[in-house]
Amino acid sequence: MDQTQPEPHRDPDAGPAVRFDNVGMRYGRGPEVLSDISFELARGSFQFLTGPSGAGKTSLLRLIYLAERPSRGLISLFGSDTSALARDDLPVLRRRIGVVFQDFRLLTHLSVFDNVALPLRVAGQRVSQYREDIVELLNWVGLGERIDALPPTLSGGEQQRAAIARAVVSRPEILIADEPTGNVDPEMARRLLRLFAELNRLGTTVLIASHDIALIRSMKVPVLELAGGRLTTRTRAA
Amino acid sequence: MSQTRRPAPLLPPEAGRDLPLLTVCAILVFLACLAVIGAAGTWRASDAWTGQLASEITLQIIPGADGDGEAAAQEAGQLASGLPGVISVEIRSRAASEALLRPWLGRASLPDDFPLPRLVTLNVDPDDPPLVAAIETLFDDAAYRVIVDDNQLWAAALARASITVRWFAIGLALLVCGAAAAVIAFAARASLSMRRDVADALHLVGAPDRFITGLFQERFFMLGLKAGIAGALLALLAAFALAELGGTAGAIFFLPSLLPGWGAILILPAAAFLSGLVAALSARLAITTALATGWT
Secondary structure (H helix, E strand, C coil): CCCCCCCCCCCCCCCCCEEEEEEEEECCCCCEEEEEEEEEECCCCEEEEECCCCCCHHHHHHHHCCCCCCCEEEEEECCEEHHHCCHHHHHHHHCCEEEECCCCCCCCCCCHHHHHHHHHHHCCCCHHHHHHHHHHHHHHCCCHHHCCCCHHHCCHHHHHHHHHHHHHCCCCCEEEEECCCCCCCHHHHHHHHHHHHHHHHCCCEEEEECCCHHHHHHHCCEEEEEECCEEEEEEECC | CCCCCCCCCCCCCCHHHHHHHHHHHHHHHHHHHHHHHHHHHHHHHHHHHHHHHHCEEEEEEECCCCCCHHHHHHHHHHHHHCCCCEEEEEECCHHHHHHHHHHHHCCCCCCCCCCCCEEEEEEECCCCCCCHHHHHHHCCCCCCEEEEECHHHHHHHHHHHHHHHHHHHHHHHHHHHHHHHHHHHHHHHHHHHHCHHHHHHHHHCCCCHHHHHHHHHHHHHHHHHHHHHHHHHHHHHHHHHHHHHHCCCCCCCCCCCCCCCHHHHHHHHHHHHHHHHHHHHHHHHHHHHHHHHHCC
């Protein structure tokens, strides 16, 4: 496992990439799944989010990538209060955030290449502009031979790597990953972490939700720990 | 990897699922086109009729008990030709009068002494026709009776009927367009529900609503275009077949021929474009509404 701690890119004049102030969230009329969450992700920081199943990790990530709105409290992204955002403002913010979903969310009728190209295509780029970059990225994540394969024909690990490639291809300012190494072998997990660390060196704020204590310890970065919908500790891994 | 890679369609092809919808839309376009072709035929025939009625006045000459019909018709024609506004006079033969009665009396010859009215057609200036009263005054002292057919009454009634038929057809076509739009809107919503994964994934990589709407709009425009071409083509074929095989051309002499003219070919591109436009707009409206209410 790579023991090198990433060197975070920091801009002292800039506000945090993500800021939560007393955020609470519930689905419909159900109980609160997140309560009184307050934290900041400084620009260029690298942090883990951990906690037992059902602690609210995925819900917290959904709030960051604007798939849900908080029931109460304030969330700021890049210094903007998200509650004040109009619907038309969401796409611009979302393009600054890359997300690796736990269930991958690859489009089954598109090849690996087209799935990974999705953020660039939506941003209006042409194939000729991104073809080489995607091929290079897919080689890096070990999918160079599976470039034309459809997701249903990929193994769980391959799908996960394709999902990671899609999340990082546009070099987002924030990268959020929900259990990104859950389906890959240790060697590939280290390789993927190196990719995240490299992105972080280039300025991307990284937040990874994971159960993998060994993985978390290997990175020596701050850890946010959720339990019962509350942020219990914020520590630097030993 | 191929250097000429083309981006795959973001919405998966659903040819199998599109077929029933395509069929329904083609049928609706077919009905709308038939309504339009029928209205156009009625309009054309009505124009021809009213034009003819406005430039003709018919005199029915009914000879006295022992009178000579031929002589009466000749005299009436000569008298009428002197009236201002009369361009020419055409004296119809007894055979022409008998032909008019043939649908009711059959081919049996009428007795020579049968008091068959004779017809005299006055070709008049449609802008300045002679007054009916003036024509009637001409024959006050005649030994035979003259009935002047005031075609203006027919022309006005025909024009009113033509306008009614035209508006009815336009209403029918609009109704069918509305039905097509509703069907497309329903199908577009169903399509969005079915491809929620695509819409979600696109939203989360930063696609604005208009990008997603555009995908569905393009798909439904193409569907509408195909349905328009198929429906219009079938309607044209049906109209020609109806007019030629079981239609009115020559079968019943006083009904107009509804055989579509060559101009009716224009209905093909027009229907295809309009059908595509209606499909695209209704899909756009449905998807825009669904996205605005259903997604974050």
